[in-house]
Amino acid sequence: MSSLSPRELHDRIYDNWERFYQEGRIDRRTLMKAAMVWAAGATAVPLLAACGDDDDDDDDDTGGDSSGSATNTPGDDESTTTEGSGDDATEAEDSEPEPTAADGGGAAEGGTLTVILSESDLPTMDPHMHNLRTGIITFYHTHDNLGLRNKDTNLIEPWLAESWENIEPTVWEMKLREGVTFHNGDPFTAETVKWNWERIINPEQASPQIGNHVAIAGVEVIDEYTVHVTTTEPYPIFTERLQNFQMIPEMLAQAEGDAYLAENPVGTGPYMLEEWKKGQEIVLTRNPNYWNSDVQAPYETLVLRIVPGLPTQLAELLAGNVDIIRVVPFDQMETVENSGIAMPVTQAILRVGFVRLDAMGRSGPSPFEDARVRNAANHAVDIEGYIAALQPGGDRAPALLNPKHFGFDPSVEPHEYDPDLAKQLLEEAGYPDGIDVTWLRGPSSMPNQDQVDQAMQRDLEAVGIRAEFETLSDGNVFTTRHNEGNGGDMMNYNWGSYSVFDADGIYWDMLHSDSIFTYYNNTELDALLDQGRGSLDADERMQIYADAQRIVREEAPMIFMWGFHSVWGVSNDVEWSPRPDEIDMYFTARPKA
């Protein structure tokens, strides 16, 4: 590359043309033509500069207002934002007060917080009738749940429920908060809890969330603020069911019916619906009578916008029109960081990626039925290298579990990157010339999935595992192929554990031989997983899952990768951080001082 800026280079070329004209080497008309091309080019150069964000930065005070740049002092808010280069993202950690933390300072101010919620609108305002993350986020603002996850410990803490206790193996006694009212004035009582649970487990209601509550057998009202919840079997992850399960006022629901609920999100939450402009935005206004005085949302109005297309979302953030966007592509982190308007904020989440190996020959005979070959594949790939070069961060999952899962054993060592060992293992398994395998890939939410796959493919080939990609563009076709047992030797997969922060949430679904997802069959592991699922003793479960992790690590039914990190874009005017469960709580956002 020349050291000239594109614009200088451009001008120099035009100067040459003018000289040619003066020297009589071209006629005037040719010069005019050149002038036109030059004019077009001169218009294009700043465009390209703006697009590629290169060093020809004629636009360094995009902040517009002085407060924008004043709040952009590096180190101003320690760990919540990334500093330095884009791929060196530090994590958002506990600088944000938990919703429960008393904080009168930000209470009852005015102003509007604008967030781009999603690329497409919500199908309904009924919190029980969807299965979308964006719906969960919305209804955490209009409604309340019985429990709420502490984003530091990942444990569920009381919210609308004040306490719960396991009084029999299958019976939980729950005390409810008194004096809570819905937006319409209806009281929140034991009847509310009973009605809501019975609604969601009623097959005729056909709630897409019914699967979350299959273990709930029934709810009994003991007194106005006490219920007994019965489970079909001892249910160690019961508390997980207390979150992402929003309470609807039963009297209103019975009077108005489902069609009304689909349009009117009436809950007890910190915000109330003002207007749902379909396809555009959901406008919420602060609930002045919110029961929890610790959570007085600092912004009077919360606008959740629908903007299709990440480039437009990014443009809105950088134009200063919106305060938070939920996805910043990995290659745009630096642009956001250098904008002076907003910062990328990285947060480790529960979702784990891996490459599934057909360890039981479910889709036909496979070399991966031999554990040595599977371990060879794990030693052949440079996981740390991919994370460093291609990810906004990642937490290694040595035996599939994310460090955030309850039961994670930090003493389990990840496979080392050791191509020689990989070759040796392949040879021992009887494949001195290597193997040829298929690798099924589908759409993925992982940042840079393609690049990671290509790097991995190359590293695998280096030891003799020659994998041929088959890439599907339709996620449903991919899922169907995978779930029905036609995935082939290798398959991309990632798993969010249905936001259950427990080893059971991933091990049972991914590895138990009864699961429709599994490509692995091990009776010893099955027994451990059943034991873990049926036990209510936390210490005992820790031990069970520690044992399970040793088996999984040794057997390597997949190429273990990492727990994902997600990147949000947050305006420099706003103080807010995301959560590991990806349930954004915008009522914790406040203007920066």
Next chain:
Amino acid sequence: MGAYIANRLFQMIIAVFGISVIVFVITNMIGDPANVLLPPETPREQREIFREEMGFNRPLIVQYADFLTDALQGDFGNSFRTERAALTIVWERMPATLLLTLAGTILATCIAIPMGIISAYKRHTFWDNLTTLFVVAGQAMPIFWLGLMLIIVFGVNLKWLPPSGYGDFGLDRLKHMILPTVVLGVFLAPVTERLVRSGVLDALTQDYVRTARAKGVKERTVLVRHALRNSIIPVITVLGLQFGQLLGGAVITETVFAWPGVGLLAIESIRNADFPVTQAAVVSLAVIISVVNLAVDLVVGMLDPRIRR
């Protein structure tokens, strides 16, 4: 005239019918609604039961016959996603799309006619070349790219205009309209400009123009009254034809600018495999395009009696 209208109406019905077949077949080809509507972990047997209940396992021709019978009565079924009537959802979004396409057409015409005249009148000069540059650029630039560039320049860097959205009724709406309208205008103008240019060029060599000039008529009058008027008929026809292209362009423009019209709705519904909404959106657009073309043909027929045959 009556026979002409009847003939055109018949052609229009055939066209809309053809489109309904294509839309129905394609939506059924792009995916199994059972896969979309049910969670991925649903076992095969339950999927089968679901298909049976929803009628997805019947022969396609039977499903189409049902679809057509209902559609003729304005019933495209309920959205899989929101369970509201698909046609209602589409028509809620129609005003936004019509507003944008209308503004785009007007802008394109305002750009194309003066440019076409100038370019014809000043043939092979700098001005002709400049308009040619504009035309080539307008045709060559992908619509989404131009949209994004305008967003970056006017929304992000200059902050003159909002990068996306629909805005509130009034001045705010107008501000939000400018960028998408420019994109559509630039997308549509080139073809019209070329037509005006060649039409005017052709007219300028005609005897009546020479006669007018010989009579001492002012040059501007010659251009507008004599040359432009006689070359405008193909332009009107093409504007009608281009209306379809414009709605196609609106799909992309609406997506880039988060403009809540039918185009965006169609994209959303395809993404969510919400077939009733896709079908209602595409058929509605097809009907509108057909009606516009019919109207254009009638107008042209009135303007030029030679066409009514």
